[in-house]
Amino acid sequence: MKQAHMNATTPLESADELHSALWDGELDDFEARKLLGGMDTAQRELWAEYAMIGDALRGVGTSRSGFMQRFETALASEPTILAPVAARKPVVAPYLWTAAAAAMVAITWTVWTAAPTDVSGQPQWMAQQPATSQPVAANEYQPGAGDLESYMEAHQDFAYAVVSVPDLTVERVSLTEVRP
Amino acid sequence: MSEQDIDRQLVERARNGDKRAFELLVEKYHRRLLRLLSRMVRNQDEIDDIAQETFIKAYRALPQFRGDAAFYTWLYRIGVNTARNYLSSRGKAMPTISEHAANDDDEPDERIVAQDINTPESMLHTKQVGMAVNEAIEALPAELKAAITLRELEGLSYEEIAEMMNCPIGTVRSRIFRAREAIATRLRPLLGTTGDKRW
Numbered sequence: 212m213k214q215a216h217m218n219a220t221t222p223l224e225s226a227d228e229l230h231s232a233l234w235d236g237e238l239d240d241f242e243a244r245k246l247l248g249g250m251d252t253a254q255r256e257l258w259a260e261y262a263m264i265g266d267a268l269r270g271v272g273t274s275r276s277g278f279m280q281r282f283e284t285a286l287a288s289e290p291t292i293l294a295p296v297a298a299r300k301p302v303v304a305p306y307l308w309t310a311a312a313a314a315m316v317a318i319t320w321t322v323w324t325a326a327p328t329d330v331s332g333q334p335q336w337m338a339q340q341p342a343t344s345q346p347v348a349a350n351e352y353q354p355g356a357g358d359l360e361s362y363m364e365a366h367q368d369f370a371y372a373v374v375s376v377p378d379l380t381v382e383r384v385s386l387t388e389v390r391p
Numbered sequence: 392m393s394e395q396d397i398d399r400q401l402v403e404r405a406r407n408g409d410k411r412a413f414e415l416l417v418e419k420y421h422r423r424l425l426r427l428l429s430r431m432v433r434n435q436d437e438i439d440d441i442a443q444e445t446f447i448k449a450y451r452a453l454p455q456f457r458g459d460a461a462f463y464t465w466l467y468r469i470g471v472n473t474a475r476n477y478l479s480s481r482g483k484a485m486p487t488i489s490e491h492a493a494n495d496d497d498e499p500d501e502r503i504v505a506q507d508i509n510t511p512e513s514m515l516h517t518k519q520v521g522m523a524v525n526e527a528i529e530a531l532p533a534e535l536k537a538a539i540t541l542r543e544l545e546g547l548s549y550e551e552i553a554e555m556m557n558c559p560i561g562t563v564r565s566r567i568f569r570a571r572e573a574i575a576t577r578l579r580p581l582l583g584t585t586g587d588k589r590w
Contacts, residue, residue, distance in 0.1 A: 225568075231567060231571055235542060236397055240392050240396075247397065247400055247415075250411070255415065255418075258415055260579075262418050263422075263520070264578065267523075267524040268524060268539075271426050273517045275435065275439065275516075278421060279414075279417065285447060286450065289450060291408045292407075292408065294407065294454040
């Protein structure tokens, strides 16, 4: 806005006037970068004049002739600085973690919703959990024969043989009832 | 882009291998640094040497410049430390007057009364430049004189000057530029520059 106002009032600005505004820090970023990046000898001379005028007005004083020349010679013998660019953080890892987390959520949700539910809406395996879990030794569990037999009966359609629990003998069975 | 932004931009360019950008900073600040050092060291040759060493140290330390403080504030600290080390190596005490403004974040106090750099040549040069600038200022039309004074001495922005002078910002910019040109025309014979190299 401010810049537009300036441009509107001075359409025919000279390059020197731009440098004067640059010296005062009154140019926008684009113009300032452009001028700072392309100064020739004459523009550098202008910069030096503006520096001296400002210092003279403020009573700072002057330097002895040749100071800048001596400094430029000294600077020329210095190795050129090329500051390392800060290494950018890898941007892949966060996305991988996000994908993994999303996969876990999807699997959990699928298992939760696919499991049969009881009247309370909870999966049955949760509803059947005892209120307090008590450790049971592996050798203490004695499944009842009825439990196993009913299980086997329910699945015998798919079985070739039924294993009787107590004596582990194999018998052929048939599901078709033979009627005389 | 403010003045500090321009300094940061020049620092950034220097960090990326542009030594000329750093020379612009030296051109801008070396007189202020010389004045500061002249408060601590009396010999003109020593002042020049310390100033040069300060700038070289600053150049080497550019990668560590974070830009939290103004460039001159950072340079000021390097200058004070360099002068302190110089005096210490010669068994001299640091004048206490230089300690007053060594705050971490504040701009160094520029209200110190400048002492003339003590050689007849430099004193004459300073006097000639001062006279030329004063004569040029006095010869300026009132509106140019007001604009350059408000900018250089009061440190006002173009917007503030425009409000004070009741004119557009572009007019302020033009007036300040014309004032500088008039002063520079008087100064060029003393500086050995012609000003006709520009387009």
